[in-house]
Amino acid sequence: MPLHPARPRWPLVTLRVTAALVALLAATQPFLAGGFLQGFYPLLDAHMMAAMILSTAVLLSVGAALLLWRLGGGPSLFAVRYLVLLVCCVAQISLGFSRVLILHIPLGVGIFVMAEKFVADVFRFKPEAAAPEAAEPAAAEPVAVEVQA
Amino acid sequence: MSGANAWSRRKFLGVGAAGVAGAGAVAVGLPALGALIPGGQPGLLLASQVPLPARYAVPLPLPTVLAPVRTDGTTDYYEITARPGLARIVPGHDTEVWGYQGMYPGPTIESRSGRRTVVTHRNELPHPTVVHLHGGHVPHDSDGYPMDLITPLGGGTGGPGAGGMAGMAGMGPSVNVRPERVYDYPMNQRAATLWYHDHTMGFTGPQVYRGLAGFHLVRDDEEASLGLPQGARELPLMIADRAFAADGSFAYPALDPGEGRPGVTTPYMNGVLGDVILVNGAPWPFAPVDRARYRLRILNASNARRYRLELDPQPPGGGGLLQVGSDGGLLERAVAHDGIELAPAERFDVVVDFSRYPAGSSVRLVNRLGGGGTAEVMRFDVGSAFVSDDSRVPGGRLATVEKLDPAKAVATRTFVFQKSQQNWTINGQDYQPGRSLASPKLGQIEIWRFVTDFHHPVHLHLDPFQVVGRNAADPGEFDAGWKDTVDVLPAQGVEVAVRFSDYAGRFLLHCHNLEHEDMAMMAEFTTE
Numbered sequence: 001m002p003l004h005p006a007r008p009r010w011p012l013v014t015l016r017v018t019a020a021l022v023a024l025l026a027a028t029q030p031f032l033a034g035g036f037l038q039g040f041y042p043l044l045d046a047h048m049m050a051a052m053i054l055s056t057a058v059l060l061s062v063g064a065a066l067l068l069w070r071l072g073g074g075p076s077l078f079a080v081r082y083l084v085l086l087v088c089c090v091a092q093i094s095l096g097f098s099r100v101l102i103l104h105i106p107l108g109v110g111i112f113v114m115a116e117k118f119v120a121d122v123f124r125f126k127p128e129a130a131a132p133e134a135a136e137p138a139a140a141e142p143v144a145v146e147v148q149a
Numbered sequence: 150m151s152g153a154n155a156w157s158r159r160k161f162l163g164v165g166a167a168g169v170a171g172a173g174a175v176a177v178g179l180p181a182l183g184a185l186i187p188g189g190q191p192g193l194l195l196a197s198q199v200p201l202p203a204r205y206a207v208p209l210p211l212p213t214v215l216a217p218v219r220t221d222g223t224t225d226y227y228e229i230t231a232r233p234g235l236a237r238i239v240p241g242h243d244t245e246v247w248g249y250q251g252m253y254p255g256p257t258i259e260s261r262s263g264r265r266t267v268v269t270h271r272n273e274l275p276h277p278t279v280v281h282l283h284g285g286h287v288p289h290d291s292d293g294y295p296m297d298l299i300t301p302l303g304g305g306t307g308g309p310g311a312g313g314m315a316g317m318a319g320m321g322p323s324v325n326v327r328p329e330r331v332y333d334y335p336m337n338q339r340a341a342t343l344w345y346h347d348h349t350m351g352f353t354g355p356q357v358y359r360g361l362a363g364f365h366l367v368r369d370d371e372e373a374s375l376g377l378p379q380g381a382r383e384l385p386l387m388i389a390d391r392a393f394a395a396d397g398s399f400a401y402p403a404l405d406p407g408e409g410r411p412g413v414t415t416p417y418m419n420g421v422l423g424d425v426i427l428v429n430g431a432p433w434p435f436a437p438v439d440r441a442r443y444r445l446r447i448l449n450a451s452n453a454r455r456y457r458l459e460l461d462p463q464p465p466g467g468g469g470l471l472q473v474g475s476d477g478g479l480l481e482r483a484v485a486h487d488g489i490e491l492a493p494a495e496r497f498d499v500v501v502d503f504s505r506y507p508a509g510s511s512v513r514l515v516n517r518l519g520g521g522g523t524a525e526v527m528r529f530d531v532g533s534a535f536v537s538d539d540s541r542v543p544g545g546r547l548a549t550v551e552k553l554d555p556a557k558a559v560a561t562r563t564f565v566f567q568k569s570q571q572n573w574t575i576n577g578q579d580y581q582p583g584r585s586l587a588s589p590k591l592g593q594i595e596i597w598r599f600v601t602d603f604h605h606p607v608h609l610h611l612d613p614f615q616v617v618g619r620n621a622a623d624p625g626e627f628d629a630g631w632k633d634t635v636d637v638l639p640a641q642g643v644e645v646a647v648r649f650s651d652y653a654g655r656f657l658l659h660c661h662n663l664e665h666e667d668m669a670m671m672a673e674f675t676t677e
Contacts, residue, residue: 039189039604039639041419044568099567099577 011072012127015064018057019119022085025054026115029108051096055089062086073127081118085111189639190518191604191662192420192453195402198395199239201425202432205528209436210429212364212385215256224265227258231299231361232273238425238432242397246360246430247274253430254387254450255345255363262369266334268345272299276408277308277326278356281348282365283494284476284613284633286338289654291331292610295350295671296582298326307408309350323582337651339548340372341478341631342385342446342496350582351411354421354452354663358401360430362387362450371548372479378444378500378540384436388491388526389450390423412668418573419603420453420664426516428527435528440504441538443529444473447499449491452663455604455636457517458497458526459488464505471542474498477613477631479548488517490627492606492636494661497627500542501529508533550630553594553646555617561596562587566605566637566660566670573660573670580671585655587674594648597658601637605665608634610656611676614647634661649676 029050035043065078088111095104217225234251235243249255249270260266272278277300281293290297296309309324347353347361364385377383394400402417404410413421425432449456460469468485476496489497506512510531516524564586565576572579576586589595596617599607616628616635620642628635637643649656659671 035189037602037640038186039191041189041191041193041603043189097570099569 007073007127008071009127011064011067012074012125015061015068015078015122018061018064019082019122021057022054022061022082023115023119025050025057026112029054030112033108048096051089051093055086055093058082058086058089074125078118078122078125081114085114085118088114190455192422192664193417194422194424194523195392195400195417197239197393197400197424199242199393199397201522202239204433204522204525205435207431207434209384209386209434209527210431212252212254212257212387212429215250215258224267225260227266227268228271229255229268230271230273231278234360236360236430238391238427238430239393239397242393244393244397244399246399247356248360249345249363253360253362255361257364257366257385258345259366259368260334260336262336262338262340262367264336266336268332268334269329270299270332271329272301272305273303274301275305275307276352276356277301277305277349278361279348279350280330280332280345281610282332282334282343282345283608284341284343284496285334285365286612286651287332287334288652289656291333292656293332293348294325294655295348295353295657296323296325297330298324298349299330300326300328302328307405308352336367338367339478339631340367340369341476342366342448342474342498344387344448344450344494344496346450351667352408354413354667355401355403355408357450357663358391358421358452359399362389364446364448366446367478375479375543375547376539376541377473378442378538382439382441382540383444383446385429385446385448386527387427387429387448387450388456389427389452390454390523391425391427392421392423393425412572413664417664418568418668420662422451422454422523424522426519426523426526433522433525433527435530437532438503438529439532439534439536439538440506440508441536442500442502442504442540442542444540445499445501447489447491447497449493449495451493453493453665454523455490455492455518456526457488457490459515459517460501461513461515462510463487464502466505469501469505470497470499471501472497472499472629473542473547475630476633479550480630481546481548481550483542483544483547484626484629486626490518490636492604492634492661493663494606494608494634495627495632495636503529503531504538506531553615553648555594555596555644555646557594558596558646559593560589561598562589563598563600564607564658564672566599566601566607566665568602572668573665575658575660575670575672578672579669580659580673582673583655584673585675586672588677589647589649589674591649591651591653591676594646596644597647598642598644599635599637600642601639603639604662605637605670606634606661607637607643607658608661609647609658611652612647612649614645617644617646619643653677 032043032047061082068074069076219226229249232251234248238244246253277298279293343365347356392400402414404412470486472484512529514526613631613633616624
């Protein structure tokens with residue numbers, strides 16, 4: 001291991017926290033929406049507030065995933081995924097405000113599925129297991145040097 | 150091997166059984182759990198700033214019946230002036246009401262079906278008014294179009310002429326002001342419990358809240374022949390909730406108390422609820438009643454509050470509220486209810502037989518959708534004297550009710566009642582006077598479909614309708630008969646059959662949650 005400089009672990013921890021928040025809020029949103037459709041008026045406001053917080057959490061997840069990729073030796077995949085989710089959330093908020101429910105509801109289902117799938121993958125991700133793969137090009141160099149020597 | 154197979158078969162069966170049981174628990178348990186979650190209700194409670202009046206401390210007042218100023222062979226003529234008055238509702242304070250003849254409720258008008266009624270309205274209030282006969286089959290000029298104002302005698306401020314009108318863009322040039330207005334009601338309609346109330350553009354909520362509402366009863370021979378309870382045993386009950394400010398005045402969260410700008414503050418957009426229940430203007434009154442049948446003409450005159458009214462205790466055997474009529478008059482057959490649900494502006498004509506209770510009973514009329522004080526409405530104190538009662542409710546047919554056949558509908562129109570960022574809309578649009586959303590032909594049946602986000606009691610002017618279905622299923626248990634206001638629940642689609650008749654012109658459909666109405670949930674249609 002001395003050949004692999006220690007990767008910081010905090011980007012992954014940060015991503016796990018933000019991704020968990022995204023997953024939790026995405027699971028809460030249908031309850032809030034269902035609640036106001038059952039006549040609980042204040043839940044419409046709560047649905048809107050939760051959407052704002054959710055989008056912020058997705059934005060933070062994008063940042064954390066970028067850090068995980070650049071500093072933590074993780075794949076770029078997470079950053080791409082949360083970027084896609086961010087775009088979906090922005091569209092979703094706009095569709096909600098303009099009450100285009102025919103798109104808002106299916107997209108909401110999609111956002112829920114993505115948020116839950118992504119968080120599961122983030123928690124499943126093991127930096128130790130990924131490190132050799134991620135570090136392979138870097139590892140090849142010293143080996144090559146050794147051969148030359 | 151076979152042992153292992155048997156074990157795994159057993160395991161398979163066990164897991165399978167557990168799975169089926171689990172799935173069954175979810176399939177049955179979740180709906181059962183869901184049924185325990187009550188639906189939300191519209192509105193936000195505005196708490197009074199004064200000690201509330203004691204319950205069952207004042208007798209039920211009955212609105213006076215207005216005498217015509219003159220009559221001729223075909224017509225009865227009435228005159229009404231809207232002006233401020235004082236009412237003692239909360240302890241230690243007089244409350245200023247804006248009332249027809251200075252009274253809340255206003256005086257009751259009684260018309261005979263087929264006999265023209267002409268009411269001249271004047272206005273001595275600080276702001277312009279409009280009078281609408283709710284449930285009246287009347288021409289446009291007498292319908293109380295929200296821009297047809299009665300200007301205050303001696304001037305006044307605010308109202309639709311005052312400019313501003315945020316959120317109700319394009320007021321147009323159509324404000325029509327007169328110092329007094331003659332409302333001409335042909336009364337070619339069946340017996341029914343109508344009511345008249347303010348309908349001023351953008352300010353119906355605050356003006357009805359201050360007291361501008363009264364009964365207008367229509368009677369006919371068909372009804373008179375039934376032998377329903379009458380005279381002192383016929384009680385009109387105008388139920389409304391109010392909140393009171395520290396000085397005893399009606400508290401209302403208007404955006405602009407000066408009525409330069411319509412609407413209420415954002416938290417109250419879904420309706421204003423008070424914490425005092427008034428019946429005929431009295432807080433939680435009591436009514437001494439004989440051990441006999443009574444006809445209760447119940448009107449929900451609240452701005453936003455919904456009620457589920459029940460008798461407590463229920464009479465032995467239940468079914469204490471025997472409904473004989475709805476908004477548009479008698480039902481074909483009486484329907485016994487344990488409870489009735491009323492959205493704002495709905496009327497239920499019920500007969501209660503107090504002889505089913507022991508002498509000396511106290512029977513409360515309670516509201517199962519309320520909490521604390523608002524869970525109670527009034528109390529009937531059943532007397533112990535032996536009384537005669539020659540009234541009856543026919544067990545068979547009460548009245549002939551023509552059925553509008555949905556299969557004969559020539560058009561189906563959909564109206565979506567939905568919140569926007571700042572307002573309430575119909576088909577995505579704020580109300581704009583002069584813009585018509587539909588042009589139904591007189592005399593032809595149409596299906597009108599109302600789709601909602603939240604609770605919206607949808608009211609049509611000009612003609613009553615019949616509920617055809619809710620969410621593509623049968624009508625609800627409170628939808629019987631001719632209706633002019635239908636309680637559309639959240640995220641629901643209600644279909645009604647309607648046939649406009651006699652009068653061509655511009656009329657309104659709107660939400661009768663008055664805060665929704667003032668915040669633009671109104672639309673016009675033009676009959677032709």
